């Protein structure tokens with residue numbers, strides 16, 4: 001197998017007085033989708049935030065290609081193409097859809113008109129509402145803006161933290177279809193999801209975090225682990 005795109009090894013991280021990650025190791029290859037599953041508080045967001053630079057690791061290594069990035073700041077990670085859609089989405093609510101999207105291309109540059117066309121092709125609903133204030137959109141539409149804005153940065157790896165979180169079932173299906181389409185386009189992704197069915201429908205592999213450690217690793221193609229087994233190993 002060729003070298004991984006992203007290689008995370010021995011990451012310890014947390015917050016003042018609270019260690020959350022205790023030596024997390026994984027790799028993500030080009031074009032792969034890896035799901036990170038785990039109970040609330042197991043450290044999934046902390047792990048994505050360590051990769052995107054929003055949490056500074058206490059020790060360990062984060063390499064993109066072969067370049068060591070542990071300790072880099074979020075904008076430096078972004079510039080290298082590690083782009084996260086955070087659990088809170090972090091949009092600019094008083095700006096329009098298109099203004100939010102354009103900001104996504106600000107740091108990495110690139111052909112903005114072509115990138116916008118690509119996002120509108122993936123999200124026709126955003127094309128219809130490009131001049132609308134984000135604040136007035138539904139949660140699902142805002143999630144589309146957040147993913148679209150991340151795509152404007154031409155991610156080498158896209159980190160999605162609970163893209164279906166808090167959304168109505170029809171939007172969950174729509175988000176699942178969007179993630180599947182991105183995968184077909186070859187976008188490398190890490191996805192954190194509480195919706196295990198969604199995660200399993202798009203992932204090539206998944207990891208289960210338990211109390212800040214990777215407790216299980218599975219290939220989806222290998223079969224074996226049923227949804228029920230997975231739920232059991234996450235919560236019991």
Ligand SMILES: Nc1ncnc2c1ncn2[C@@H]1O[C@H](COP(=O)(O)OP(=O)(O)OP(=O)(O)O)[C@@H](O)[C@H]1O
Nearest residue numbers: 015016018020038039040041042043044045046047
């Ligand atoms: N900014 C912070 N300051 C202090 N503690 C934090 C902070 N963010 C998270 N924590 C704590 O770190 C632990 C791991 O949190 P994290 O958000 O990584 O979990 P998670 O697996 O993403 O959970 P969820 O499924 O609820 O999103 C939790 O105990 C949480 O309370």
Ligand SMILES: [Mg+2]
Nearest residue numbers: 044045046087
């Ligand atoms: Mg989280």
